[in-house]
Amino acid sequence: MAGGEHLEKDDVKVAGKEKRVMSSEVVDSNPYSRLMALKRMGIVDNYERIRDFSVAIVGVGGVGSVAAEMLTRCGIGRLLLYDYDTVELANMNRLFFQPHQAGMTKTDAAVQTLSGINPDVILESYTQNITTVEGFDKFMGSLTRNIKGESLNGKSGVDLVLSCVDNYEARMVVNQACNELGQTWMESGVSEDAVSGHIQLLIPGETACFACAPPLVVASGIDEKTLKREGVCAASLPTTMGIVAGLLVQNTLKYLLGFGVVSKYLGYSALKDFFPTMEMKPNPQCTNNSCLQRQREYEATKPARDAAAKAEAKRLAAEEAEAASVSLHEENEWNICLLDDEEPKDVRERIPDIPSSSGNLPQGLFRELPDSEVLDKSVISSESFVDPEGDLEDLQRQLEALNAL
Amino acid sequence: MDGWDASTKSTVTKIPLLTTRAGPRDGAEWTKRLKEEYQALIKYMEMNKANDNDWFRISSGPDGTKWKGKCWYVHNLLKYEFDLQFDIPVTYPATAPEIELPELDGKTAKMYRGGKICLTIHFKPLWAKNCPRFGVAHALCLGLAPWLAAEVPHLVDTGMIVHKDNVTATKADA
Numbered sequence: 006m007a008g009g010e011h012l013e014k015d016d017v018k019v020a021g022k023e024k025r026v027m028s029s030e031v032v033d034s035n036p037y038s039r040l041m042a043l044k045r046m047g048i049v050d051n052y053e054r055i056r057d058f059s060v061a062i063v064g065v066g067g068v069g070s071v072a073a074e075m076l077t078r079c080g081i082g083r084l085l086l087y088d089y090d091t092v093e094l095a096n097m098n099r100l101f102f103q104p105h106q107a108g109m110t111k112t113d114a115a116v117q118t119l120s121g122i123n124p125d126v127i128l129e130s131y132t133q134n135i136t137t138v139e140g141f142d143k144f145m146g147s148l149t150r151n152i153k154g155e156s157l158n159g160k161s162g163v164d165l166v167l168s169c170v171d172n173y174e175a176r177m178v179v180n181q182a183c184n185e186l187g188q189t190w191m192e193s194g195v196s197e198d199a200v201s202g203h204i205q206l207l208i209p210g211e212t213a214c215f216a217c218a219p220p221l222v223v224a225s226g227i228d229e230k231t232l233k234r235e236g237v238c239a240a241s242l243p244t245t246m247g248i249v250a251g252l253l254v255q256n257t258l259k260y261l262l263g264f265g266v267v268s269k270y271l272g273y274s275a276l277k278d279f280f281p282t283m284e285m286k287p288n289p290q291c292t293n294n295s296c297l298q299r300q301r302e303y304e305a306t307k308p309a310r311d312a313a314a315k316a317e318a319k320r321l322a323a324e325e326a327e328a329a330s331v332s333l334h335e336e337n338e339w340n341i342c343l344l345d346d347e348e349p350k351d352v353r354e355r356i357p358d359i360p361s362s363s364g365n366l367p368q369g370l371f372r373e374l375p376d377s378e379v380l381d382k383s384v385i386s387s388e389s390f391v392d393p394e395g396d397l398e399d400l401q402r403q404l405e406a407l408n409a410l
Numbered sequence: 411m412d413g414w415d416a417s418t419k420s421t422v423t424k425i426p427l428l429t430t431r432a433g434p435r436d437g438a439e440w441t442k443r444l445k446e447e448y449q450a451l452i453k454y455m456e457m458n459k460a461n462d463n464d465w466f467r468i469s470s471g472p473d474g475t476k477w478k479g480k481c482w483y484v485h486n487l488l489k490y491e492f493d494l495q496f497d498i499p500v501t502y503p504a505t506a507p508e509i510e511l512p513e514l515d516g517k518t519a520k521m522y523r524g525g526k527i528c529l530t531i532h533f534k535p536l537w538a539k540n541c542p543r544f545g546v547a548h549a550l551c552l553g554l555a556p557w558l559a560a561e562v563p564h565l566v567d568t569g570m571i572v573h574k575d576n577v578t579a580t581k582a583d584a
Binding site for chain 1: 426427428429431434435441442444445446448449450451452453455456459467468469473475479497498499500501504505506508523524534535538539540541542543
């Protein structure tokens with residue numbers, strides 16, 4: 006396996022003992038002045054909070070590395086980076102990595118570049134596969150440590166997990182970990198033909214999990230059957246990957262800092278410049294047990310959520326009433342009139358009915374894999390199945406006997 | 411079942427189906443699943459031997475998460491043999507095992523980094539449809555066997571792999 010000698014290594018790099026002050030002073034030498042301006046302009050209430058957040062990025066490839074750079078430049082508190090691959094010259098059509106880094110593990114190369122860009126960010130690199138039993142345990146162990154490296158006894162120590170992997174298997178593993186931890190995460194993907202992509206927000210119990218329904222992908226507008234695959238596994242473009250990374254980190258900033266509307270699902274079709282959106286409820290028949298557990302917990306909080314929503318509506322109504330009672334200036338010599346600057350609450354074009362995980366899909370989206378089918382017992386006889394009896398050691402001996410033949 | 415030849419199709423339907431939906435972190439349920447995996451593999455291997463189409467050897471460690479073995483393919487009367495390995499992923503059987511032939515890493519485009527074989531677009535949909543009924547034996551029959559049949563002749567023709575007898579001959583000449 007590539008980079009095998011690094012497999013067991015956890016490299017925790019705490020760059021710079023003391024972080025620089027996040028100043029809003031507008032001078033050329035202040036790296037945070039343009040970010041802190043978001044606060045002055047009223048876009049973000051408290052930008053400094055960005056330092057309190059830990060984000061795990063799984064997959065440091067075409068999307069993950071760019072997302073990591075964006076969050077590093079934004080001054081995120083801590084980044085946890087996961088990948089088992091090494092940098093190759095074949096990656097140079099994408100952003101971030103440089104030819105002189107070929108041969109390094111992607112995590113080491115990323116730490117090298119990111120710590121140079123912003124030494125205030127705490128970077129942890131995990132050069133490992135997460136899909137194996139041992140890899141998964143290490144993955145869970147790292148996610149359940151806080152910023153000081155202390156174990157939280159199975160509770161998540163990160164604020165968000167970003168899945169930037171390139172395969173279904175690894176996405177299902179991130180889904181498993183986040184369902185078990187009750188950890189909100191965002192999934193991202195770029196199609197194998199490089200001309201479509203998507204991001205998706207997953208809140209265990211509240212939204213569909215990744216196993217609730219087969220994965221959703223954006224139609225590229227190309228007939229799959231005409232797609233030539235000879236001699237290639239996947240195509241990629243720096244543009245599509247950069248756009249998807251940008252959409253992912255934008256959604257991340259909105260989610261963490263609490264501004265704007267956080268997208269539940271946002272697709273991107275490059276050929277048509279089409280951006281479908283949608284939302285998905287969890288599947289009560291999901292095959293993932295942790296998902297079902299989180300669904301039950303979410304259901305149990307419904308009375309509290311309803312009460313909170315009611316109180317919020319009341320507060321808004323009171324605020325509105327107060328605003329209406331403030332009289333206009335009695336004198337208006339110059340006939341000055343201000344435009345109503347109240348923004349519509351939700352500028353996105355909403356899909357009128359939220360599809361459930363098995364429901365109809367908005368135009369331009371389709372399922373990548375089929376649902377598992379229930380077998381027609383009248384066609385398949387019981388003899389088609391294995392016999393549930395038998396002793397494991399005996400079976401192992403039988404197979405070894407066949408191996409020896 | 412588009413995308414497979416008639417003999418693969420008829421073989422796969424004869425491999426017994428599995429019933430337990432359990433992965434390596436599911437304790438006793440996994441042991442149950444593992445027994446089913448062995449039963450399906452034994453039946454498949456017996457079938458191959460009976461049909462004079464024996465093409466792999468396989469065994470796992472005691473917990474059934476790591477599998478190792480050999481597989482081979484005969485091309486122009488010469489037998490090409492490769493090491494075979496894979497892990498049972500934590501999300502099994504929702505996701506199929508990713509079969510690796512480490513010796514061929516970097517020799518073919520139909521392979522991901524680390525030597526994982528690149529399966530056809532038909533494999534994952536069929537696996538998803540048949541979850542949890544398909545197991546390791548089905549993955550070998552529908553994934554690895556067609557891959558070897560397509561890739562080994564190509565690797566030989568392009569000189570990326572050389573039969574071991576010819577390697578010795580070349581060395582002796584030198």
